[in-house]
Amino acid sequence: MTESKLRDIRWIFILLAAYFALQVGVRLATSHSLDLDEAEQVFRSQWLAAGYGPQPPFYNWLQYTVFQITGVSLAALSVVKNLLLFISYLLYGLTARLVLRDKALVAISTLGLLTIPQMVFEMQRDLTHTVAVFFSASIFFYGFIRSLKQPSLASYLIAGIGIGFGLLAKYNFAILPAAALIAALADARLRPRIFERRLALTAAVALIITLPHLFWLKDNLDFATARTLEKMTASDNASYPMQVAMGVSSLALAVISFAGLTVAVFATVFGKKLRSALAAQSEWTRLLERMMLVFLTGILLLIVFGGAAGIKDRWLVPMLFIVPLYFCLKIEAAGEETDKAFRRFMPIVTVIMIGVPAALYGSVATARFSGHYERLNRPYAGMLEILRKQAEPAAILAGDSLLAGNLRQDIPDIHVLSMDYPGFKPDISGRRPLLLVWLIPHKGENEALPPAMAQWLRANLGVSAPEALVIGVPYVYGRGDDSYRFGYAWVHPPS
Incomplete structure (x- = not known):
């Protein structure tokens, strides 16, 4: 030309x-929070593979390479x-x-x-x-x-x-x-x-x-x-x-x-x-x-x-x-x-x-007036900041990839695992505790540790279900006292 x-x-x-x-x-x-596909990219950038699942890996390979250069x-x-x-x-x-x-x-x-x-x-x-x-x-x-x-x-x-x-x-x-x-x-x-x-x-x-x-x-x-x-x-x-x-x-x-x-x-x-x-x-x-x-x-x-x-x-x-x-x-x-x-x-x-x-x-921004919240209104970073004041985790087990990707964005130096992707099995042993986090999007939902997480703990760490706790964090662009709730639990290593 x-x-x-x-x-x-x-x-x-x-x-x-x-x-x-x-x-x-x-x-x-x-918003600092990530949506579904964004979170998937962050979560799966923890490892390089020839395939990841139902979607071919071109975008994953590209994003992995960029993250290696720029950081997550x-x-x-x-x-x-x-x-x-x-x-x-x-x-x-x-x-x-x-x-x-x-x-x-x-x-x-x-x-x-x-x-x-x-x-x-x-x-x-x-x-x-x-x-x-x-x-x-x-x-x-x-x-x-x-x-x-x-x-x-x-x-x-x-x-x-x-x-x-x-x-x-x-x-x-x-x-x-x-x-x-x-x-x-x-x-x-x-x-x-x-x-x-x-x-x-x-x-x-x-x-x-x-x-x-x-x-x-x-x-x-x-x-x-x-x-x-x-x-x-x-x-x-x-x-x-x-x-x-x-x-x-x-x-x-x-x-x-x-x-x-x-x-x-x-x-x-x-x-x-x-x-x-x-x-x-x-x-x-x-x-x-x-x-x-x-x-x-x-x-x-x-x-x-x-x-x-x-x-x-x-x-x-x-x-x-x-x-x-x-x-x-x-x-x-x-x-x-x-x-x-x-x-x-x-x-x-x-x-x-x-x-x-x-x-x-x-x-996203008009949620403060309408009270209608998108995924980008969820306060993942605020939640993690509060929990890290309690202890620094050795690793995090998240309820799904959306949550896992959002958590890894703010703590990229540790491994974040997801219940919906069991194929990622890094070494999570250490002197620090394991943090479990899951979503409780609706009031009145069961706040107990999800059965699948309890089963994962028994199968992989040989420990029983820990005490489940709940934290409410104000939405991004939240209206009044509206907050999003997360379930969490700490699994401490044996002394």
């Missing part, structure tokens, strides 16, 4: 860099996520510049990603592995399109890196390169780009990247896939026709949820021109249509033959992230004028760029 072409779209990347820097600042200002912190979590998102948008913009001549449409397609709720809001709120899928898909898509338009060793290498990262991000990523391959093979003009020696580089690079995890997956396939299959096939013992109907309807709702706002924004910006543009065709629109058709057909086959009954909208990220670019290709193919549309589009993007960070902060 020439310097002049890069200069054409440089302002988009400057705007996006400022936006994602703002998101980092907002996350740090919102919320800042490191937020910077990693937003840097991945920025690079993804950058690659998406470069891909758009390869296939679109109109600079306004390049900007609209790239910033159009901000109109997809699962990507602009949910990825900031608490997703990590889905962020990794988007990042990998953006790498692959750029390499794929570049290999079709400007083939080189570098383009095939980039595509291989994207596939390798993607398969390490989420297993459902595999459908994207499969759809791309089938879509390209269906076009006689593009077919030579597939049947060429440089494709071997793509396959080799992808295999090398995924090889460590593939060896792990071979021996842990049930462990890696059982939870996802359970979620996907949960149909409350419905009959086969009902299961298929549930799957198809959930897919339709997922597509609407994923792309509905984007369609509405493009319809608002382009008006009747969008409707007429949808009939226009080009080499690139036909390619993307075939890719989306293969993708959706694959999901339908999974519903009909695999028993899938519940399709989540975020599972569509590996393919439907191309929707803004697809619309812009349609509009260019129709030869529509774009200057007025661009002027209507930018105020909408501005509202999104201001509104999303404000909503993320407000959903």
